[in-house]
Amino acid sequence: MQDVKTALAVRAYAVQDRLDALLPSLSAPEGEVIEAMRYSALGGGKRLRPFLVMETAALFEVAENNALEVAAALEMVHCYSLVHDDLPAMDDSDLRRGRLTVHKKWDDATAILAGDGLLTEAFAVLADSKAHPEADVRLKLISGLAAASGAAGMVGGQMIDLSPNRTNLDLDGITRLQALKTGALIRYACQAGAILGKAGSEEYQALSLYAEDIGLAFQIVDDLLDHEATPEETGKPTGVDSDAGKATFVGQLGLNTAREKAEELVQSAKSRLDIFAGKAQLLRDTATFVLERRS
Ligand code: GRG
Secondary structure, three states, rough: HHHHHHHHHHHHHHHHHHHHOOOOOOOOOOHOOOOOOOHHHHOOOOOHHHHHHHHHHHOOOOOHHHHHHHHHHHHHHHHHHOOOOOOOOOOOOOEEEOOOOHHHHHOHHHHHHHHHHHHHHHHHHOOOOOOOHHHHHHHHHHHHHHHHHOOOHHHHHHHHHOOOHHHHHHHHHHHHHHHHHHHHHHHHHHHHHHHHHOOOOHHHHHHHHHHHHHHHHHHHHHHHHHHHHHHHHHOOOOHHHHOOOHHHHHHHHHHHHHHHHHHHHHHHHHHHHHHHHHHHHHHHHHHHHHHHHOO
């Protein structure tokens, strides 16, 4: 576990550096939106998705500078989703990663534009030859990210989350919602490593299934933390989903069964990596980290 935490910290440092370079400040009238983008993108977080890009890419010995571009692009999309999710029209949160949310520090309009700016810039990063020298690889990375983040993925999941029927969802409904809202980007993170590494279909499939398992476990743990953790630990308000009467894994299964389900998923995730043998040990440990995280 200590190895995962150290590896996450090392990758997070590199991603932070790259995001800083990809989003330079601008002293012009429009520079304020860049400051809001930088505030969101450089504001910490676990950097789990970039880590997964880099570690899955490492299985195929992909050049680190290529994987880092894709990792940074994906983190931009994740940060955009958090900025928009925190808006009054959505989750209406004042706190994110232990700091004021973007719309609280600036205003709603700036937060909307900062999210839009991050989303758009992510695709520019993937289109650049720094992401990969071959255009067909870049195209696969771009279309994969579009599918994962759009209406067939994260945006679709968010729409279900905000819909009036949200409170009545059964277990299958919650599982589908979370697979779209949170799972799609986590799955893309692992698929991106495989795309960069020109993986065969068996390896691509194994990484996709690993990601689906840890994505669902991640969300169940998020529900558990919503009940069990403090705002100081998570850096955001807790108890929000249950207070809003939203159907959650914990609400459907109870705390103990939800935790057991997350444990089963983590075991399953690890077994998906059998074809990579010893090379995938850090990814196996990452599955355990997802289960044991407190933020
Ligand atoms: C606005 C289109 C749109 C989508 C928003 C991701 C998302 C969809 C909303 C976030 C709401 C939320 C708290 C979901 C629970 C799981 C989750 C994605 C938590 C945040 O991700 P972490 O824990 O955050 O990886 P850090 O700060 O570590 O990057």
